Amino acid sequence: MIKIKNLHANIDGKEILKGINLEVKAGEVHAIMGPNGSGKSTLSSVLAGREEFEVTEGSVEFDGKDLLDLAPEDRAREGLFLAFQYPVEIPGVSNINFLKTAINETRAYKGIEPISAKEFLAMVKDKSALVELDAKLANRSVNEGFSGGEKKRNEIFQMAMLNPKLSILDETDSGLDIDALRIVANGVNKLKSPNNATIVITHYQRLLDYIVPDFVHVLYNGKIVKSGGKELALELEEKGYDWIKNELKVESEK
Amino acid sequence: MAYTEDDLKEELKNKEYKYGFTSEIESDKIPVGLSEGVVRLISEKKNEPEWLLEYRLNAFRIWQKMVEPQWAHVRYPKIDFQALSYYSAPKMKGDVKWEDIDPEMKATMDKLGISMDEQKALSGVAVDFVFDSVSVKTSFQEKLKELGIIFCSFSEAVHNHPDLVKKYMGTIVPTSDNFYAALNSAVFSDGSFCYIPKGVRCPMELSTYFRINEANTGQFERTLVVADEDSYVSYLEGCTAPSRDENQLHAAIVELIALDGAEIKYSTVQNWFPGDKEGKGGVYNFVTKRGICHKNAKISWTQVETGSAVTWKYPSCILKGDNSVGEFYSVAVTNHYQQADTGTKMIHLGKNTKSTIISKGISAGHSNNSYRGLVQIHKNASNARNFTQCDSLLMGDQCGAHTFPYIEAKNSSAKIEHEATTSKIGEDQIFYCNQRGINTEKAINLIVNGYAKEVLNKLPMEFAVEAQKLLEISLEGSVG
Numbered sequence: 001m002i003k004i005k006n007l008h009a010n011i012d013g014k015e016i017l018k019g020i021n022l023e024v025k026a027g028e029v030h031a032i033m034g035p036n037g038s039g040k041s042t043l044s045s046v047l048a049g050r051e052e053f054e055v056t057e058g059s060v061e062f063d064g065k066d067l068l069d070l071a072p073e074d075r076a077r078e079g080l081f082l083a084f085q086y087p088v089e090i091p092g093v094s095n096i097n098f099l100k101t102a103i104n105e106t107r108a109y110k111g112i113e114p115i116s117a118k119e120f121l122a123m124v125k126d127k128s129a130l131v132e133l134d135a136k137l138a139n140r141s142v143n144e145g146f147s148g149g150e151k152k153r154n155e156i157f158q159m160a161m162l163n164p165k166l167s168i169l170d171e172t173d174s175g176l177d178i179d180a181l182r183i184v185a186n187g188v189n190k191l192k193s194p195n196n197a198t199i200v201i202t203h204y205q206r207l208l209d210y211i212v213p214d215f216v217h218v219l220y221n222g223k224i225v226k227s228g229g230k231e232l233a234l235e236l237e238e239k240g241y242d243w244i245k246n247e248l249k250v251e252s253e254k
Numbered sequence: 255m256a257y258t259e260d261d262l263k264e265e266l267k268n269k270e271y272k273y274g275f276t277s278e279i280e281s282d283k284i285p286v287g288l289s290e291g292v293v294r295l296i297s298e299k300k301n302e303p304e305w306l307l308e309y310r311l312n313a314f315r316i317w318q319k320m321v322e323p324q325w326a327h328v329r330y331p332k333i334d335f336q337a338l339s340y341y342s343a344p345k346m347k348g349d350v351k352w353e354d355i356d357p358e359m360k361a362t363m364d365k366l367g368i369s370m371d372e373q374k375a376l377s378g379v380a381v382d383f384v385f386d387s388v389s390v391k392t393s394f395q396e397k398l399k400e401l402g403i404i405f406c407s408f409s410e411a412v413h414n415h416p417d418l419v420k421k422y423m424g425t426i427v428p429t430s431d432n433f434y435a436a437l438n439s440a441v442f443s444d445g446s447f448c449y450i451p452k453g454v455r456c457p458m459e460l461s462t463y464f465r466i467n468e469a470n471t472g473q474f475e476r477t478l479v480v481a482d483e484d485s486y487v488s489y490l491e492g493c494t495a496p497s498r499d500e501n502q503l504h505a506a507i508v509e510l511i512a513l514d515g516a517e518i519k520y521s522t523v524q525n526w527f528p529g530d531k532e533g534k535g536g537v538y539n540f541v542t543k544r545g546i547c548h549k550n551a552k553i554s555w556t557q558v559e560t561g562s563a564v565t566w567k568y569p570s571c572i573l574k575g576d577n578s579v580g581e582f583y584s585v586a587v588t589n590h591y592q593q594a595d596t597g598t599k600m601i602h603l604g605k606n607t608k609s610t611i612i613s614k615g616i617s618a619g620h621s622n623n624s625y626r627g628l629v630q631i632h633k634n635a636s637n638a639r640n641f642t643q644c645d646s647l648l649m650g651d652q653c654g655a656h657t658f659p660y661i662e663a664k665n666s667s668a669k670i671e672h673e674a675t676t677s678k679i680g681e682d683q684i685f686y687c688n689q690r691g692i693n694t695e696k697a698i699n700l701i702v703n704g705y706a707k708e709v710l711n712k713l714p715m716e717f718a719v720e721a722q723k724l725l726e727i728s729l730e731g732s733v734g
Contacts, residue, residue, distance in 0.1 A: 048685075048689050049688070049689075050685060051681075051685075071688075071693075072685065072688035072689060073687075073688045073689075073691050073692060073693045073694075075689075076688065076689050076690055076691040077691045081689075082689050084686065084689075087686070088680070088682045088683050088685075088686040089683075090683055090686070090687075090700070090701060090704055091704055091705065092703070092704025092705050092706070092707040092708070093700050093701065093703070093704035097700075098687075098690070098700065099690075101692055101696065101700060102687075102690035102691045102692055103691075105691045105692050105693070105696065106691040109691070141704065158690065162690065162691070
């Protein structure tokens with residue numbers, strides 16, 4: 001699905017990603033954990049194509065294509081979805097209108113005719129139920145006046161509507177209470193298939209109780225320093241990130 | 255190959271004002287210059303009664319003593335009023351049957367998307383087409399007549415309904431009101447007249463389409479709408495002009511009279527030529543629009559301003575009658591080197607009068623966009639209420655947005671609210687759209703339309719779509 005090789009990226013001349021290597025295959029769930037400032041959100045921003053970041057080295061292959069060569073909207077149309085840590089408000093633009101535009105842009109890109117109103121509405125009904133999103137929110141302006149939990153649920157709703165190949169959930173658990181967390185995780189799990197993949201970026205182990213990863217990677221200082229199965233997340237939770245830091249120190253002193 | 259910003263820039267550079275074409279129509283144009291003789295000549299050409307000539311001459315004398323206003327937040331070279339022609343009419347035979355209209359004129363209407371053919375016309379819209387100085391054709395007149403509604407060119411009204419014209423003309427915008435109003439009163443050529451009788455709800459939208467074709471010509475039209483007691487009318491005006499290197503002058507007067515219990519909804523989609531990317535050419539739009547509300551009456555102004563090099567315009571309401579309501583909804587877009595100084599005046603004279611002002615300015619490029627508004631509550635206007643919301647949206651860092659709200663309250667029971675915001679289209683918003691598969695150009699359209707939605711929703715359906723497209727075109731190339 002996605003192959004990241006030796007990825008380096010800068011912002012304002014400062015190197016944040018210092019050689020990331022990661023491969024995610026269809027049907028897999030990968031979790032990326034790490035302390036604040038380790039480069040987790042930078043990684044998701046670089047993959048989604050945020051302009052402020054400059055890729056200085058390395059390559060990313062997405063479904064056989066050179067991802068870094070694509071404009072952000074084309075990455076989305078090719079099936080890359082980013083659930084934002086801070087979903088953006090767009091006043092006056094209804095959620096429905098926004099999604100319909102997004103779906104039809106992607107369809108046009110693929111040479112498919114626009115979605116019919118009937119099909120679209122049926123999909124809205126179906127997918128909003130998935131994340132227990134109030135039907136009223138679908139008609140409200142994108143994220144405007146939504147609570148933190150509603151915003152995150154709306155991200156997963158959009159993900160369901162757009163049916164991406166690869167979803168990156170950037171700290172989707174931040175600011176969620178336990179009920180909202182369960183709903184969001186449930187939605188993600190239901191959307192899982194052998195044909196798609198998920199990267200879960202998180203600070204805490206908590207989310208991984210609900211979305212169980214196949215692999216866990218620890219990002220530290222712009223590099224993946226440790227990879228393992230889901231038990232690695234528990235170990236991290238127990239020992240804290242200092243454990244990794246100390247281990248690395250020992251490594252470098254050897 | 256991905257579509258890059260450079261491709262986009264290239265595409266936009268070659269996109270032009272859609273209505274910039276010129277029509278090769280033979281016209282009867284008087285030589286440039288302005289004098290008492292010219293005023294007399296215009297009146298003579300229109301075969302006007304003596305009282306109207308007197309009205310014009312009086313206005314001309316008043317105008318001669320006035321000076322051009324300087325207070326607006328706009329800059330433009332001084333206009334040489336002697337270098338303009340004050341009358342230009344397409345050559346036509348006396349009476350205008352559809353069959354007799356110059357094919358080039360018909361082609362012009364086609365290009366502008368105006369249909370005079372009543373069979374094919376946009377459902378329920380009657381149109382008066384004003385080309386340079388005269389009204390070419392008004393549709394649906396017969397049908398409206400059955401209801402007692404008069405909808406015709408101003409010149410026709412002068413001849414056929416002189417009593418109504420005499421009674422109301424100049425009562426809301428007096429000749430001496432301002433420099434451009436005085437000029438208009440002296441040299442106005444044509445325009446639309448509309449009268450809705452008592453208790454009648456006009457079943458269709460009435461609209462006037464203004465087109466300036468001739469070079470170096472000023473367009474000075476008057477619109478007079480009288481809604482008799484308990485009647486209702488929705489009125490729309492649209493405007494375009496060819497792309498010319500020289501500036502063209504448009505100085506109109508619109509007067510609305512809503513008698514007891516009447517309601518007038520007046521919508522404008524203004525798309526005069528805005529000048530080119532370097533700010534060359536374009537229309538100077540100096541317009542005086544005002545309405546009066548008698549008891550329980552309501553006037554609602556909705557405007558979408560996308561064109562003109564310079565706009566100077568303040569559609570206003572005099573809330574004379576008790577319980578009357580005034581509304582002003584505006585979207586003003588400026589791009590490249592356009593300048594707009596626009597807003598409204600709400601004059602509360604009656605008791606329990608209410609006014610609402612929603613102004614949305616959008617500035618891009620090197621443009622300047624100002625809101626100027628006055629809310630005045632007079633001594634006897636107890637329980638008057640006003641709500642004003644004034645928003646500015648900035649695109650890029652070379653443009654300006656300014657707000658000049660004036661509030662004068664002389665009655666302590668008045669409730670006045672004023673809200674104002676200034677925002678920039680965020681990179682975050684655009685990136686969010688990008689990440690959902692929506693390209694930047696489309697993202698801006700979405701965001702801007704969302705921002706202007708409150709106002710666009712007030713437009714009649716057919717025109718809301720048109721206005722939305724217009725916003726998109728006006729802002730093309732403003733980012734990137």
